[in-house]
């Protein structure tokens with residue numbers, strides 16, 4: 510009787526969202542022998558449902574305070590721009606941003622004290638008040654104030670395709686089952702043993718990047734810590750005939766330090782659909798699709814009154830953000846990677862923070878040991894469709 514082949518690898522990654530794909534590229538470039546398992550379409554859970562903003566966290570400082578943790582995310586737009594210019598850790602020269610800039614807008618009276626905060630030395634170079642003649646086309650008829658941020662927006666599908674292309678033979682379509690995974694004595698240096706179809710794999714490190722599914726993997730693998738928190742969102746998709754895309758936070762008459770609407774635009778046939786997050790989505794989790802659609806129409810009529818919303822069509826999308834559990838239940842401001850013996854558990858917590866995640870994981874790994882890449886007969890995973898195309 511022939512025994513099943515043994516494949517020896519440095520790293521096995523579970524989950525092909527932005528975290529898994531970024532890490533796989535980073536580690537392959539550093540000589541690690543990497544295999545990634547994705548159970549569905551690449552990016553098909555949080556990553557393609559995200560708004561694609563690469564931001565420096567200014568939207569979290571609308572109370573007028575920059576915290577220490579908001580400094581970590583502030584560096585991310587520059588890190589990503591380096592990648593887009595071909596000078597970063599991942600070569601993204603072929604990727605054109607959906608929008609080179611992101612904006613803040615509101616009726617003039619809203620800004621109040623924020624005006625001096627935005628003009629302060631601590632925000633130099635990160636936010637700039639625009640003259641009306643410099644407003645992007647979607648604001649041509651807007652009479653309020655527009656600020657330009659140093660943030661930008663990526664087409665997440667194009668981003669995932671760019672990351673998948675050089676390593677497609679290592680990104681395999683397979684539902685990783687923790688019951689077929691043996692951690693041995695769990696210590697660093699003890700190989701993790703996996704049974705995948707006909708093959709047996711021995712891998713030095715198992716990296717969990719499974720997003721919302723990570724907690725159940727941790728439970729099944731009997732890893733008690735870290736634990737996960739979910740923060741639900743109820744996003745709104747608006748189809749309309751307005752010809753210009755808009756990428757902006759609306760702050761008109763906000764009463765809490767969170768944008769009232771966070772708007773991105775995405776190609777939809779010959780036109781654009783607008784994808785709405787912000788307070789609308791966080792506070793919309795208790796609303797039904799019908800209630801939230803009506804509310805979104807009211808919000809757009811009030812915040813973006815220069816567009817006629819009568820013919821617009823609304824739909825909604827429920828999606829959870831997965832993060833490491835915080836004592837306060839608040840949002841974490843940094844990427845998360847923690848060693849648990851021969852496993853590493855990751856949540857980027859934001860698309861923007863994936864370069865930070867990469868730094869942390871590289872720090873946690875020993876040098877690569879297994880040069881040869883061995884194939885074991887599974888097909889490659891493909892990029893999933895955007896949730897609004899399904």
Ligand SMILES: Cc1cc2nc3c(=O)[nH]c(=O)nc-3n(C[C@H](O)[C@H](O)[C@H](O)COP(=O)(O)OP(=O)(O)OC[C@H]3O[C@@H](n4cnc5c(N)ncnc54)[C@H](O)[C@@H]3O)c2cc1C
Nearest residue numbers: 524526527528548555556559560562685720858859860861
């Ligand atoms: C509505 C929304 C808007 C957002 N907007 C932004 C934004 O504009 N900017 C920003 O910086 N961040 C944003 N975020 C956050 C960002 O999208 C996430 O932090 C990031 O996409 C998480 O990536 P991930 O790879 O960890 O998870 P996911 O993208 O969820 O990937 C996890 C993958 O693991 C796979 N998987 C799970 N279990 C298994 C298994 N057993 N075997 C194999 N595969 C498995 C899943 O199929 C999935 O593809 C947003 C999030 C949401 C929900």
